[in-house]
Amino acid sequence: MVIKILTSAWPQIWETLNQGGSTWLFVVKLTLPALLVARFLLFFNWVPTVASFFEPVMTLVGLPPETALIWVAGMIANHYVAISIYFSFLPIMEPLSLAQMTVLGGMGLMAHSLLLEGQICRGAGLSFWRVTLFRMLAAFLWGLVINQIARLTGWGEEPAQRLSFLNFSSDPVPPWDLWIWLTLKQLLMILVIIESLLLFIKLSNHLGLTRLLIKILGLPLRLVGINESVLMLTLIGGVLGLTYGGGLIVAESRSGHIPPQDIYNAMMLLCIFHSLIEDSFLMWSIGGSLIFFLFVRLVLALVLSAAITRLADRVFWRPLLVGRKKDPAE
Numbered sequence: 257m258v259i260k261i262l263t264s265a266w267p268q269i270w271e272t273l274n275q276g277g278s279t280w281l282f283v284v285k286l287t288l289p290a291l292l293v294a295r296f297l298l299f300f301n302w303v304p305t306v307a308s309f310f311e312p313v314m315t316l317v318g319l320p321p322e323t324a325l326i327w328v329a330g331m332i333a334n335h336y337v338a339i340s341i342y343f344s345f346l347p348i349m350e351p352l353s354l355a356q357m358t359v360l361g362g363m364g365l366m367a368h369s370l371l372l373e374g375q376i377c378r379g380a381g382l383s384f385w386r387v388t389l390f391r392m393l394a395a396f397l398w399g400l401v402i403n404q405i406a407r408l409t410g411w412g413e414e415p416a417q418r419l420s421f422l423n424f425s426s427d428p429v430p431p432w433d434l435w436i437w438l439t440l441k442q443l444l445m446i447l448v449i450i451e452s453l454l455l456f457i458k459l460s461n462h463l464g465l466t467r468l469l470i471k472i473l474g475l476p477l478r479l480v481g482i483n484e485s486v487l488m489l490t491l492i493g494g495v496l497g498l499t500y501g502g503g504l505i506v507a508e509s510r511s512g513h514i515p516p517q518d519i520y521n522a523m524m525l526l527c528i529f530h531s532l533i534e535d536s537f538l539m540w541s542i543g544g545s546l547i548f549f550l551f552v553r554l555v556l557a558l559v560l561s562a563a564i565t566r567l568a569d570r571v572f573w574r575p576l577l578v579g580r581k582k583d584p585a586e
Contacts, residue, residue, distance in 0.1 A: 272458050276451040283450070284443055286333045287340050291439055294344040297325075298428045303348060317399030318406065322349050323360050330368045331392070335538055336446050338364055342542070343442060347428040355412025358548050359402045361539030365553060366395035366528050373498050373527065379506040380523050381516065383579045387527050394528045394560055401556065402548065416543025449541065453534045457496065460533060469495050469532065476554070477525070480562035485514045486522040493522075497531040520578065521565045529557030 297303045303322060310324030322345050330338030352360065370388050377387040406412045430438060460466050470491040482490050486505060493501015502523065509519045536549040567573040 268458065269455070272454050273451060276447070276454045279454075280443075280447045280450050283334065283336045283446060287337050287443065287446070288439075290329055290333060290337045291340055291344060294325075294341050295429065295435065298344065298348065303345065313396075316403075317359050317363070317396065318403035319352075319356055319360055319399070320349055323352075323356075327360065327363055327367075327395075330364045331370045334369045334372075335364060335535065336450075338368070339538075339542060340442060340446070344428070352416050352543065353406075353412055354414050354416050354543065354545060355402065355406035357416035357539075357543040358412060358545040359399045359406075361542070361544035362398045362402060362549065362553060363395040365535050365539060365549060366398050366557075367391040373502070376498060376502040376506060377523050377527055380502065380509045380519055382520065382523050386577065386579065387523075390524070390564065391527055394557075397560070398553070398556060402552070412545070418543045419541045449538065453537060456537070457533055466495055466533075473554075476558055480525070480558045481521050481565055482525065483515075483518045483521070486518045490522040490526060493526045493530050495532045497534065498526050501530065502526055517569075520568065521561070524564055524568075525557060525561035528560060529554060 297306065303325070307321035307324060311321040314321050314324050323342075326338050326342045326345065329341045370391065374384045374388050378384045427434075429435075457466075470488075473491055473494060474487065477487060477490060477494075486508075489501050489504045489508065491501070492504065505514075505519060505522055505526075508514050509516075532550065532554075536546060536553075539549055540546040564577060568577040
């Protein structure tokens, strides 16, 4: 019976593995240059100097200044590059607590891949720069809120616990031969994570978990102004990713079937809350709180997007938030 099920499902499994391999090759192209930059920063002991410029900001969210470079790497590239830099910096940083890892991971979830995903938002008619600034401010607000919760309640003081196979070198600048070997292991680890997450998403779709999440999220999205015309597309993006949902919204926006205001509302929510399954479990794997990534992030995203879209309806705020075009989809 098991063999029969695997045989029938193999074409889909193979397609998913190929998709993961393609994604991994893209990640490798971004990660290798970033790791080389990190190695030279560590070799010349420039990390503390560069990080010191970010210290006032990172102190406000309860993080050591070195983590700013990790967050910046994620904003420019993606989560996997940020995680690679994080492992490179571990030997020179104090171990992060659960609360700190939740702050850092959540900031990455709110603002990452800004260049690529900003273009998707731009394709839907939104301003690249306004969306980028909004995501960075939302990420910083996440850091402030979670840090204050941790300080006032004492939550998250225990050390962050990574999955056991996510090891790192204790030497910040190992010899080149060892560095190449460790980098290869790290890249293979990323491949395992990508393939595992994609297979998990495929399994979730097969078992109906994705449909269940979509049903659960439908009501709160309606409450914050996501109308029926974009509800399903927003749900797809929220659960699976901005590339999926945002890409569909871009296509629909060009067809003229969706009101521009609905497009704006949906994209403003998606730009700070998407890929509920993949991204949340990824940040959990390196030590953050899955509950916070799944539920607290949703609540904060709903509140922020509702506030920003309602302000965008006002005559005074509209030019600042939306731009001076007649509507965001023009």
